[in-house]
Amino acid sequence: MHKKNLQRIKKATRTRIKLRELGVPSLSVHKSGKHLYAQIFSGDGTSTIAAASTKDKGLIADGVSCTNIDAAKAVGTAIAEKxxxxxxxxxxxxxxxxxxHGKVKALADAAREAGLKF
Known part of the structure; x- marks a missing residue:
């Protein structure tokens, strides 16, 4: 594993520990080379309440990139509705x-505009 990815995972772990201490549901984002995923976990982190990704049927039109900012906005809106x-x-x-920044910010802003508070 690359050093950059290890540092990212370290930051993510600290955030997840804090969210579990607070006991609030969490909106988690994951990026891969081809897709963008968002999930909402329960306050204790044991169950998934809602999930959306660029793999969902009908969310992204055929032939359109699944890794751009427009796709991130679509995932943010979908996760907020769910x-x-x-x-x-x-x-x-x-x-x-x-x-x-970029896709993560676009997803968060779209989720806020759709009515999710964080």
């Missing part, structure tokens, strides 16, 4: 050690 259906209005944001 969370509201599940009864979750407020979450802690777990950016998984990624810098709050």
């Amino acid at each position: 969370a509201k259906k599940a009864g979750v209005e407020s979450v802690g944001f777990d950016r998984s050690g990624y810098i709050y």
Whole structure:
């Protein structure tokens, strides 16, 4: 594993420990080379309340990139709608050690605009 990825995982671990101490549901983001994923976990971290990704059918049109900012906005909106259906209005944001910039920021802003508070 690369040093850069190890540092990211270290940051993510600190954030996740703090969110579990607070006992609030958390919105977790993960980026891969081809897709973007978002999940909302329960306050104790044992169960997934809602999930959305660029792999979801109908979320991203065929032939459109799944790794750009527009795709991140679509995932942010989808996760906020699913969370509201599940009864979750407020979450802690777990950016998984990624810098709050670009796709991560676009996803967070879209989720806020769709009514999720964090």
